[in-house]
Amino acid sequence: MATDSKRPTYTVEAIPSDITSSVFLGNPALDNVVSCLIAMNAEMWATKRRMKVLEALLAKKGVTQAMIEGYVPSAAEAAEWERERDRFIDLAMGPLGNQSFRNISENFPKG
Amino acid sequence: MIGRRELFGATAASLALAKTLTADAAQTAAGNVVAGPGAGLAKPIRGAVQPRGMDGRLVRLPTLDLESEQDFTRGFRLLQNRQLRAASFAAFERVLEREGLDQAAPITVEQLRALIERDPVVNMASKTWLDNQHYTWKTLRDHFHAHADEYLSEMEAADKTGPGTLDIPAKIDVPDYARHEIHIQPGGYVGDPFAGHLYHYGTNSFYVATTLGKNDQDEAHKSSAAKLPLPADGKVKRILDMGCGIGQLTVALKERFPDAEVWGVDIGAPMLRYGHLRANKLGVGANFAQRLAHETGFPDGHFDLVTSYLLHHEVPADITLRTIAEAQRVTRPGGVYYPLDFASGGLKSPPRSMYARWWDHRWNNERWTLEYHSLDFTKEISQRGFSMVKNAEAVIRGYGIRHGVRV
Numbered sequence: 428m429a430t431d432s433k434r435p436t437y438t439v440e441a442i443p444s445d446i447t448s449s450v451f452l453g454n455p456a457l458d459n460v461v462s463c464l465i466a467m468n469a470e471m472w473a474t475k476r477r478m479k480v481l482e483a484l485l486a487k488k489g490v491t492q493a494m495i496e497g498y499v500p501s502a503a504e505a506a507e508w509e510r511e512r513d514r515f516i517d518l519a520m521g522p523l524g525n526q527s528f529r530n531i532s533e534n535f536p537k538g
Numbered sequence: 539m540i541g542r543r544e545l546f547g548a549t550a551a552s553l554a555l556a557k558t559l560t561a562d563a564a565q566t567a568a569g570n571v572v573a574g575p576g577a578g579l580a581k582p583i584r585g586a587v588q589p590r591g592m593d594g595r596l597v598r599l600p601t602l603d604l605e606s607e608q609d610f611t612r613g614f615r616l617l618q619n620r621q622l623r624a625a626s627f628a629a630f631e632r633v634l635e636r637e638g639l640d641q642a643a644p645i646t647v648e649q650l651r652a653l654i655e656r657d658p659v660v661n662m663a664s665k666t667w668l669d670n671q672h673y674t675w676k677t678l679r680d681h682f683h684a685h686a687d688e689y690l691s692e693m694e695a696a697d698k699t700g701p702g703t704l705d706i707p708a709k710i711d712v713p714d715y716a717r718h719e720i721h722i723q724p725g726g727y728v729g730d731p732f733a734g735h736l737y738h739y740g741t742n743s744f745y746v747a748t749t750l751g752k753n754d755q756d757e758a759h760k761s762s763a764a765k766l767p768l769p770a771d772g773k774v775k776r777i778l779d780m781g782c783g784i785g786q787l788t789v790a791l792k793e794r795f796p797d798a799e800v801w802g803v804d805i806g807a808p809m810l811r812y813g814h815l816r817a818n819k820l821g822v823g824a825n826f827a828q829r830l831a832h833e834t835g836f837p838d839g840h841f842d843l844v845t846s847y848l849l850h851h852e853v854p855a856d857i858t859l860r861t862i863a864e865a866q867r868v869t870r871p872g873g874v875y876y877p878l879d880f881a882s883g884g885l886k887s888p889p890r891s892m893y894a895r896w897w898d899h900r901w902n903n904e905r906w907t908l909e910y911h912s913l914d915f916t917k918e919i920s921q922r923g924f925s926m927v928k929n930a931e932a933v934i935r936g937y938g939i940r941h942g943v944r945v
Contacts, residue, residue, distance in 0.1 A: 432687035434694060437807035439712045441729025444719040444903045446672070451665040452658070458665060465614070465669040469677075472613070473606035480602065518677070531655050531664075535900070 445536065448529045455527035462522035470519050587685050594755045595820060599739060604681050611674045612743040618670070619747035622663040629659035630890055641888040647896045650889055668722070668901060674740050675724050682732035690731060696815040701823035702792075704814040706807050710828055715854050716805045718905045727783065727806035734784045734812020749935075756786050758934070762847065762878055763790035765933045767941055769842055769872050774798050778841045778868060780831040780861060780877070781805075781849030785813030785824060787878075791845075792817075792824040801836075803829040832860035839870040839944075846877045851910040858910065859918060866923035866944065875924055875942040878933055883914040916940050 452458050485495075500508060590598040590605075599605040633653050639645060654660055682689055697704055712728050719726040723740065727733050745753040753759070768774055774795050779788040782802030792800040802824060804810055810826045817824045829835055831849060844865045850858045865875045887895070895911060898904045916938055920926045924942030932939045 432690050434687065434690040436690065436731035437706060437811060438725070438731055438733075439717065439728050441719055441724075441726040442714065442717045444722045446668060446722045446901060446903065449668075449901070451661040451668075453661075461662070461665050462669045462672075465666060466673055469607050469610040469614075469673055472610040473603045476606040476609065477602055531661065532651060 445529060447525060448527050449531060450527045450529060451531055455525070458527055459522045459525050462525065463519060466522065467519040470515055587688055596742075596754045597816075597819070600681065600685075604677060607677045608674065608739060608743065611670050612746050614666075614670045615743055615746050618663070618667055622666065626660045626663040627890065629657050630654060630893070633657055634889060639889065641890070643889060645889055645892075647892050650893045651896070654893055664897065664901065671722055671902070674743065675722065675736060678736045678739055679724055679730065679732065682735050686731070689735065693811045693815055696818050697811060699818060701821065702814060702817050703825040703827075704810060705825075705827040706810065707828060710805075712805055713830070715857065715906065719903050720852055720905070722903050727804075727809050731808050732812075733806060733808035734810075734816075737809060738784050738786075738812065738816070753786075756790055759786040759790040759847065760793070762787060762933050763794045765931070766791075766843065766845060766876055767874055767927070767930070767933075769874050769943070771872060774842045776841045777801065777843045778803070778834065778836065778845070780834070780844065780846040780865065781852070782813065782826065783809050783847070785810070785817060785826060787845070787847040788813065788824045788826070789817050789820060789822045791843075792822050798842075800824045802826045803831065803834050805830050832857055832864045834864055834868060836868045838867055839873075840868050842870060842873045844869045844873065844875045846879070848879055850877060850879045850915060851882075851904065851907045853910075854906050855909040855913050858913060858915065859922075862919050862922045869924075869944040871944050873944045875919065875940075875944065876933065877915075877919075877940055878937055879910075879915070881936070881938045882911050883916070 450458050452461065587600045590600060590602075592598060599608060634640065634643070637653060697706075717726060717728055719729075721741075723733070723736055724730060725733055725736075727737070730736065742753050745751065745758060748758075750757050750761070775798055777791050777795060777798050777800045779785070779791060779800070779802040782788045782804045783806065785802045788800055788802030792798070800823075802810070802813065803826070804813075805828060807828050810828055813824075814826045817826075831846065831853070846861075850861070853861070862875075865877070869875050886892075895907065899907050916926065919940055919942045923945050925945050927941040927943060930939050930941035
């Protein structure tokens with residue numbers, strides 16, 4: 428991801444790792460599914476952890492379960508939630524599109 | 539004991555596996571980023587990112603989700619260490635047994651790879667370890683790049699303030715060997731403007747499987763700084779931390795020796811900028827400069843104590859030798875040189891360790907670790923103007939004991 432800032436970054440070009448094109452499980456699709464599992468479980472844990480924060484705060488403020496169930500988001504909230512949803516799906520399911528081809532036995536590429 | 543296997547964990551997964559730089563740094567060439575004494579950073583950055591407060595000396599990650607995602611990766615490292623590694627070890631042993639090999643078997647790493655790399659249990663441990671590592675970097679990088687201008691603005695403001703100094707030359711050649719994405723960190727230490735941010739929050743979880751359990755409060759670096767031996771005359775006026783990265787040890791040393799002039803040098807400008815920003819926030823007057831460890835630019839015999847933290851296994855062997863020579867040049871007679879890094883001295887080891895080291899090199903992108911381990915680092919120091927202290931104490935258990943006194 429390139430930055431959209433015009434401020435100096437003091438960076439030089441790095442030599443990229445080829446890790447994302449590696450296949451460990453014999454089938455690139457299977458590797459991608461495992462990547463999804465890691466990401467999805469991380470996202471699920473983040474959600475559960477946020478719920479724990481919310482429940483603790485709500486209980487202290489007297490917010491009831493019925494109030495939560497009956498809540499209707501505003502248009503702005505709905506738009507924000509959609510952005511969050513898309514980020515979630517990208518994190519959780521994006522690896523399905525990985526282009527993996529490098530065999531686990533391969534040495535570093537020449538050059 | 540903190541071993542490479544525990545700290546950086548790739549093994550665990552795959553086997554289941556400074557011209558003078560003193561206080562007058564403000565006189566450096568035009569165009570340099572030069573910081574001087576001034577007020578510390580008290581203002582939070584502005585914009586969409588709202589400060590979430592401090593956890594001791596650690597700035598809390600800017601969103602609850604990001605914090606939770608890192609919490610997950612930390613937990614997954616524990617799972618790796620406690621369960622997946624054990625399964626992988628067992629699978630490894632089964633392969634050896636099937637092939638009629640034992641841990642003393644004379645076998646090359648290439649032969650081992652041919653045997654092991656088809657084992658699904660070992661490969662699942664490898665794959666999930668790498669995914670977890672990748673997820674750590676991606677989530678952190680996504681956040682800092684999404685708010686790039688705010689974070690760059692924060693560093694820009696810090697660049698020119700103190701209490702410590704920051705010197706980034708207008709032009710400096712960054713050698714290829716320092717451009718690799720070590721630990722598969724995107725952009726490595728030189729190619730991403732937020733390399734320091736990523737490194738700090740990303741590597742904290744590396745300590746979860748060590749005896750320290752965490753490094754959120756710089757436990758490893760503060761412990762190291764506290765244990766580093768002093769020159770016999772007790773004089774410590776100047777200290778150099780070579781390859782300081784984000785300056786966790788540099789800051790800890792300044793905190794231990796508040797009256798000393800403490801310098802951290804590194805080739806990674808983004809790392810130094812973050813380190814300087816962080817030192818400012820902590821109110822610690824450590825000085826940072828973008829320099830190669832083997833070309834620091836300091837005067838001969840300038841320092842009383844010269845050290846480094848996990849530098850040498852990240853550079854080629856010839857650079858390690860040149861860095862020892864530079865340490866010899868800048869350490870005063872009677873001064874101490876004590877580089878902190880993993881024990882080294884040969885690539886011959888039992889099959890599991892041998893394969894683990896190769897795996898760490900190849901898949902955790904530790905490009906120079908095999909060269910490092912091919913050296914007897916301690917012996918090399920003793921042959922370059924240092925008298926090694928006999929029966930010296932380990933600063934970090936499991937690391938090499940390298941207490942050199944400048945002859």
